[in-house]
Amino acid sequence: MEPTVDPGQAAPGERPVTATPGSATMADVAKLARVSPATVSRALRGHPSVTEDTRRRVLDAAERLHYAVSPAASRLATGRTGTIAVLVPRLPQWFYATVVAGAGPSIHDAGLDLLLYELSDAAVRRRFFARMPLRRRVDGVIALGMYMDEVETEALHRLHVPVATVGEREVAGWWNVRIDDVDGAAKAVRHLVRLGHQRIGMISSFSPEGYAFRTPIDRRAGYRQVLTAAGVRYAPELEFSAPFGMEGGGTAMAELLSGPEQPTAVFCESDEVAFGALRTLRRAGLRVPLDVSVIGFDDHDMADLLDLSTIAQPVREQGRTAAEMLLRSLTTPDAKPEHVVLPTRLVVRATTGRHATG
């Protein structure tokens, strides 16, 4: 059937296969495989209507030419960008970096690119939402801990691509994965109550830049709920709020200690806050947990090192879940956005126990 003589081109073996590797085009592959560019395109993407024989010829030729599809051309032709943007407030924070790391493999396994944007301060953030560099550039967005206001939310909506948020309030039309912060906080405080504590303080935190995080609100709610349910007196003077981070935790603990009524146990909104609190206690010469029990929230990498009792949340999984929800919405554009709540878990270590005087 197939003539063994080649009408136009030189024999395959004579082609300068190694010249400017990576710059071969689909037409080059087509010539070498003796098919049309259209068939190359189909063969390369596994279209069913291609003979096993020609597919092999095409793959062979592509291999020999070190051919790689031009994403730009492909994107222009299809209209799809093959790209997911991930928005994160501060990458060096363990939580965010871990969520991103959790999302990466799912995105890459699907053959998509991961575009990273760290919006670390108010100025950067404002510029980002004003210029919206994602326009025409991404097929979907994952937003971590961004707690966007009306304007920002609207700006993202205008991209007309699916959005998945992690650890935020639920936005209509967007996918969301989070934990139950109220319930998680309740677990922590119940643990303290069951150890016999009656004076239980809390250190929550706020964004120095004024973003309306929902997490502190929910965790405070869980704290108060349990106190009320357990019949433990809720004392406003045992509740402190400080800027997010270790420093804030440290100073808030100092204030707690200098207050009229020293707590025997403190629930810290996050492990980082707890780290700072622990340092203050150590410097104050107080024994943990004999004098003061401390429990955090997150199960930070370092929590184990410091023997900190805490509430563990699945961090990496939140990233993975968000990515997979988003990917699903790309293949099924009319899928209804889901809101997933992942479980938390009490981790008892050495910073919680009964008070020395009972």
Next chain:
Amino acid sequence: MEPTVDPGQAAPGERPVTATPGSATMADVAKLARVSPATVSRALRGHPSVTEDTRRRVLDAAERLHYAVSPAASRLATGRTGTIAVLVPRLPQWFYATVVAGAGPSIHDAGLDLLLYELSDAAVRRRFFARMPLRRRVDGVIALGMYMDEVETEALHRLHVPVATVGEREVAGWWNVRIDDVDGAAKAVRHLVRLGHQRIGMISSFSPEGYAFRTPIDRRAGYRQVLTAAGVRYAPELEFSAPFGMEGGGTAMAELLSGPEQPTAVFCESDEVAFGALRTLRRAGLRVPLDVSVIGFDDHDMADLLDLSTIAQPVREQGRTAAEMLLRSLTTPDAKPEHVVLPTRLVVRATTGRHATG
């Protein structure tokens, strides 16, 4: 000159400006501004040969149509991808996340995208270098702590784009930014020597996956150099190596403590190793620094919290420097790759001091 009647289209005011926002094309803008698409392209990119008047008309029209350039089309036409890839072994590790965060703003300010790849284990890594998803996809690559072997290095070379590495050995033709690990280690050990220590141990680490990191080698070299120079006996049994991380540091310290000759001070290759070592000391009931002094390396976020003496290195700056070198090489393709060495600095905190018995 310009006829005020519009031959084809309706008057600007009547156009459905809000319809499918973001989907306007350059031709739409051209029509609205009554110029050719070519002029729109020139005006939008600040080409000097455009009248101030027409430029304003174009920008106006673009604004009203919510126009955004299609990156795919632009890339196809120019051949430039407008994208930098960042390769990182493990994103949740503070050091890597911080370097990436340092590189981000420079990249984004230049109008480029940041494509993130976490190559977290050997299997992922092998697949990455085998398939090379970066082909035709990026204008440059930043590789952090990858310590690539021959094959991997060659694979990156074949991309024919500039490469900047951070914290690695210097590769011919590639840009590099790093610190002087030998010198940094020397600073740490000199600090211990000057405190009067004579039995100084070291805990270095190795990659569980067998990558040939240069850092441990250099830091060990600095350690030995100072011992020799100071006339302190170098005792091989005081040198331990453990898998990277807190766990490894903890077990290595346990081995040091159970050896024939207990050290009075230990230089840990990294802060994370030191964290583990500190925990072991605490659990062993040993006082720091009275019984054993500990110094780390990196000035990790948590080092301050734990009062760990250490050698600080500019982490964020390494990311920024790498990005800016790479950007320079994009605008000046024939620039000679530079190798930058950033300074380290001794940070004295509370884990180093004189030995109790002198």
Next chain:
DNA sequence: TTGTATGCGTTATCAA
């Protein structure tokens, strides 16, 4: 099953 022809939205070359 495969090939032809066209469009995707820019940029760049060349004329005007």
Next chain:
DNA sequence: TTGATAACGCATACAA
């Protein structure tokens, strides 16, 4: 200074 016009490399509707 501006406007036609031709790439850029691929995907797909339509034909064969």
